[in-house]
Amino acid sequence: MGDMQRVDPEPFRLTGLAHGGGCGCKLSPAVLRDLLADQPAMSGFPDLLVGTETGDDAAAYRIDGDTCVIATTDFFMPVVDDPRDFGRIAATNAISDVYAMGGRPIMALAVLGMPVDKIAPEMVRAILNGGASICYEAGIPVAGGHSIDAPEPIYGLAVIGICPTADLRRNSGAKPGDALILTKGIGVGVYSSAFKKGDLDDAAYDELIATTTLLNRVGMDLAKDESVHAITDVTGFGILGHGLEMARGSGLRLRLSADAVPLLAQAAAFAEGGYITGASHRNWASYGEEVILPDGFPDWRRLLLADPQTSGGLLIAVAPDRAEAVLADIIAAGYPAAAIIGYAEEGAPAIVIE
Secondary structure (H helix, E strand, O other), rough: OOOOOOOOOOOOOHHHHHHHHHHHHOOOOOHHHHHOOOOOOOOOOOOEEEEEOOOOOOEEOOOOOOEEEEEEEEEEOOOOHHHHHHHHHHHOOOOOOOOOOOOOOEEEEEEEEEEOOOOOOOHHHEEEEEEEEHHHHOOOOOEEEEEOOOOOEEEEOOOOOEEEHOOOOOOOOOOOEEEEOOOEEEHHHHHHHHHOOOOOHHHHHHHHHHHHHOOOHHHHHHOOOEEEEEEEEOOOOOOHHHHHHHHHHOOOOOEEHHHHHOOOOOHHHHHHOOOHHHHHHHHHHHHHHHHOOOOOOOOEEEEEEHHHHOOOEEEEOOOOHEEEEEEEHHHHHHOOOOOEEEEEEEEOOOOOOO
């Protein structure tokens, strides 16, 4: 009998333990709206400044005349295989909700679910260490948390922040004529799809990690500017979905220039090559009727605008006469991809793509 060829076992992949990854795991916008439709009214809590009414990023509760507390939680399954990178991405994403409200995070609690029979303890420690390193960068402690044995790996944070009530920014405050600024390039979902298929090169992986671990701390500074009327972060529903939340909450129509939307370096190529996530299709099915596209707009571009962003950037509505100055400040603060991508106008809530 001839020598048998040795077949190496498949390498362990953290993403292989999860049916989805990152913010692509979120329930679709339509399902979420249906689930929240009959929740009790918040009118009996006058100090609850922001609840679930406009799908905003976090809850805000007034604790005295000048200060409110901001509370949020966010967790998901692995979007990359490196456990420390997974922890860093998840923590950055969770803290973003506080920044998007104009708040300053003060502490976090870890949310952890792990299949203890499938994942080594040192990998779990690396996930926790990655999250803690981002919290340290944000200047906050991980002050506790909760863990369970779960069939798929889950990690994230509950984050508490504070904010001067006057600085609180909602996703529903845009005004007619406001310019719209996006602070990070989109394409995280298609990069994640390429990664899972083994087609993401080292340069693209480094770009993915750089954008998803970039804290949105600029939101704190933006909220102190009276010309900044609304802020939200762009995550699992894509630029279209979170833009629609702003449009609906503000009672306005948003007009976006597709060519102005910043992209990760290879996002267009991956999208055109078919690296589209299932979440993009679910997102579009949920809200596509509220998006007006130009004739002949390619499917890959449409789905890229619905691409789920894990730890995406901030979408900001700012008075038009201040837009260029605010954009320059954002870029100087460390967000080189930031761009003016459109404006708000009177009209039934929708998004018009040009």
